[in-house]
Structures are given as structure tokens and as C-alpha cells.
Amino acid sequence: MKNKLLILSIICLFAGNAYAKNPDYSEYMIPTDGYIQMDETTRIEGSVTKGQELNLADCLELAINNNPRIKAAIANSAATKAHGTQTLANYSPRFGLNSGITRAKPDTSISRASDDPYTKYLLGTIGVRQLVYDFGFTQNQYTIDKLSYQASVDNIDNIINDVIFQVKDSYYFLMLALENRRVMEETVQQLEIIYRQAKAFYDVGAKAKIDVTIAEVNLEDARARLIEAKYGVDIATSRLNNAMGLPFVEPYEVVGKLPFSATDFPIKRAIEYANEFRPDLKMALANIKMADQYVKLAKKTAFPRLEFAANLSAGGRDSIAEKNWYDLGGYLTFPTFNPVLLKSQVKEARSLYERQQFDTKAALNNVYFEIQSTYAKMVETKERVPVAQLTVKKALENFDIAQGRYKVGLSDPIELKDAQLQYQNSQLAYLKTLYDYNSAKAKLEQAIGHGLSEEETVETVETVEKVREVEVQNIQEVPEAEIQEVHEI
Numbered sequence: 001m002k003n004k005l006l007i008l009s010i011i012c013l014f015a016g017n018a019y020a021k022n023p024d025y026s027e028y029m030i031p032t033d034g035y036i037q038m039d040e041t042t043r044i045e046g047s048v049t050k051g052q053e054l055n056l057a058d059c060l061e062l063a064i065n066n067n068p069r070i071k072a073a074i075a076n077s078a079a080t081k082a083h084g085t086q087t088l089a090n091y092s093p094r095f096g097l098n099s100g101i102t103r104a105k106p107d108t109s110i111s112r113a114s115d116d117p118y119t120k121y122l123l124g125t126i127g128v129r130q131l132v133y134d135f136g137f138t139q140n141q142y143t144i145d146k147l148s149y150q151a152s153v154d155n156i157d158n159i160i161n162d163v164i165f166q167v168k169d170s171y172y173f174l175m176l177a178l179e180n181r182r183v184m185e186e187t188v189q190q191l192e193i194i195y196r197q198a199k200a201f202y203d204v205g206a207k208a209k210i211d212v213t214i215a216e217v218n219l220e221d222a223r224a225r226l227i228e229a230k231y232g233v234d235i236a237t238s239r240l241n242n243a244m245g246l247p248f249v250e251p252y253e254v255v256g257k258l259p260f261s262a263t264d265f266p267i268k269r270a271i272e273y274a275n276e277f278r279p280d281l282k283m284a285l286a287n288i289k290m291a292d293q294y295v296k297l298a299k300k301t302a303f304p305r306l307e308f309a310a311n312l313s314a315g316g317r318d319s320i321a322e323k324n325w326y327d328l329g330g331y332l333t334f335p336t337f338n339p340v341l342l343k344s345q346v347k348e349a350r351s352l353y354e355r356q357q358f359d360t361k362a363a364l365n366n367v368y369f370e371i372q373s374t375y376a377k378m379v380e381t382k383e384r385v386p387v388a389q390l391t392v393k394k395a396l397e398n399f400d401i402a403q404g405r406y407k408v409g410l411s412d413p414i415e416l417k418d419a420q421l422q423y424q425n426s427q428l429a430y431l432k433t434l435y436d437y438n439s440a441k442a443k444l445e446q447a448i449g450h451g452l453s454e455e456e457t458v459e460t461v462e463t464v465e466k467v468r469e470v471e472v473q474n475i476q477e478v479p480e481a482e483i484q485e486v487h488e489i
Helices: 002-018 056-066 068-091 137-203 209-244 267-277 279-299 339-407 413-448 463-474 480-488
Strands: 094-104 119-133 305-316 323-333
Touching: 056 068, 056 137, 056 209, 068 137, 137 209, 137 279, 137 339, 137 413, 209 413, 267 279, 267 339, 267 413, 279 339, 339 413
Parallel strands: none
Antiparallel strands: 094 119, 119 305, 305 323
């Protein structure tokens, strides 16, 4: 009967495990609808509501709160801290409890056999052990754990530093994509006006059919490039979402323009900031200290441990309460000593310590090169911005002249198209220069691990916006009276 009950219990146990509810991993799957569903009437912390307007500060805040790389680094730091607590636990008392039943058959060759040839003993023992001294082994291990925890904290800062750059660069790239779309929309509007002008001139006999054909081809080409620019905005938005750690958010609007805040930040100060703030350099220095501690730790693996122990035991033939006894004292425990192994372990630790020193020097060289190259890129793009700004103005003047010449019949559509294309490309080049400058500036901040102190800040350049105002005044559709006048001339 007992065997049947045991078999039934085992069957029930396995059946319960077979039908146990599996954990839900849907959180880690790509949403089939493309977006995470959220209540549009409220905004919870760390989320984006539909139609919300975000500036750069908002994007950075969302990235800090949601990027999984940052959360993973925080979790890793917590685990490292807990590991140090485990090392400290060696200094706390350790309790143990043992119990058992022994059934032995004694030697009956010299004694009278009893009715029961076996002897049964019941035994229970409770003990405590306390580490007194282990020649600094535990202390060295805890020092390593503290350095490892500090390195994990610096790793959080390092990842945050990288995420901030990724968000800034992605934000500026989205601004560039939006401005490119705007330029292409204006280009389509300009070419539509040119097309209507050419068609109106052709209708009154002032221009040939080829003018209309060329204008129509140019217009359709601009529309195709506008479609490309629109999809470029979608790609740039996805890039920003990924940098924030929110790839499946509801659509939102970004506000702001590509800024241009020139700063005279000396490279010497940039290097000083990197030495003081750059997180990965702090991690490299912590790794050197850890490698040194591992050398000391390897030397102490053969040292003994001095511990205090006390045990209280109880047991007897028929009952655990028949007899009690105790023991206590200090114990010096020597590990198994292998001189060849010990020598090899120490040599390995020293070699790793030397390797870490050279790795740190290589990291310093790379940081110095990164600062130099990024600083040169920032200065170079800063100096190109006024040149690109002037190019836009001159290209607009040339476009105005070409359009005026076309109105009075002194130029052909090819000349007008060349002027319009030059103006369009100058705007795109200017916007790309602004993006390159802001990207290089964000990269330099990442390289030094700190924001730039702007000693000299100029106003944001509004060249494109001012040009748009002038353009609205200058680029107008030709009235019918002027068309007739040209025809008469």
C-alpha cells in the first residue's frame, strides 16, 4: 500500500510539472502591430504619447530612462556589489547542522551473540566556525571586488556617455532629414511655378515646346527626390527611436532646428577633461589595480587559515538524547601545496598585470588620437559654416537673376534649371555642414566624457529661414500681363 501511494505521489508531481504554466516571454517579441499600445490620454514616465512634441532634452531624458544598455549596466553593477558582500560573508560565523542514523554489525567473534546482531546509533551535531585570520587572502579578494564594483559604476557612466552621443547624433540627423525634406518640398514648388510659366509662354507662342518638356522632366525628378527625402525622415526617426531604446513608440513630432553655437574650447582643456571625466579611462585604471591585487592573491593561495570552531553533538544507541558531548578550539588549516602550480599562478598573474598596463597605455593613446581628430573635425566644420552660408546667398541671387532673365525671354530653361539646382545643392550642403559640426561637437563631448564649456557662443544661424522669406517675395508666378508683354517683345 505504501509503495502504491509513493508511486501515485510521483505521478502527480510529474503531472503537475507537465501542466505548469510557462513564463510569459511576449515582452521580448516584436509587436505585430508595429507600435506599443499606450493610453493616449495620459503620459507615464519614460513613455511617448501619440502626437507629442519632443526636443533634444526630452529625447535624452527618455534615453536615460529606457535604453536597455543602461539598465543592463545598472543590473550588472548591482550583481558586482552583491558579489563583494559574498566575499565579506567569510568574516561572519558559519553554522552547520548534521544528523544521521548508523546501523552497524559489530564483531561477535569474541562476544556472545545477541538477539539483534546489528547496532543502531542516532546522532545529531550542530556547529559553528569563525574565520580568525587567513593572512589577508579574504581582504585582497574583497579589494578586488570593490575595484570591480567601481569599474561597473564607471561602466554605467561610459554607456550613458555613449548613449548621449548616439541620441544627439541621431537627433541632429533627424533634423537634417527634416530640413532636406523641406528643401525638396520647396524645390518642387519652385519647379511647379517654372513649369506653369513655361506652359503659359508656350500657349501664347513665346516659348518652344521643348521648354515645357524640360520643365516637366525637372519637376518629376524633383518629386522623385522628394519621395526619397520623406522616406529618409522615416529612417532617421527609427534611428533616433533605437538610440532612445524605444523602437516601437507612437508617432511623435520633434521640435527645434540645426543649431550653430560656435565655441572656442582649447584642446588642452579637452585633454584635461578626458583625464578627469572619461569613464573608460577610470575603468582602465581600476583594472590595473585589480591586476595588481590578483598578483598578491596568487601568492597567498598557499597560506593557511586560522579558524575557531565549536560543535555540540548528541546521540546514542536507541535515542538521540542518551548522550551529549561538545568540542571547541582553534584550527590551522593548510591547503594542498603544489610549488609548481603556485609558481605558475603567480607568473600568470604578473603577466596579466603587465598586459593590463600596456592595454591602459594603448587606451590613453587612442583617447588622445580620438580627441585630436574629433577636435580638428569640429574646428574644420565650424570654419566651413560661414562659407556654406555665403554660398547659399550667392546661389539665391544667381537663381533670382536666372528667373528674371527667363521671364523676359533672355535665357533658356537649361540655364534656369542649372541656377535652381545650384541653389538647391547649396542649401543641402549648408545643412549637411551644420549637421557635421553638431555631430563633431557631440563626438568631442563623448571623447572627453563631459559637456563643453562654451566661452564664446554666437547666435544660431538662420540663413535658410531668412532665405525662405526672401524666396517667397522673389519667386512668384508670372502674371498673364507679363507673359503677353514678353510675347509682344
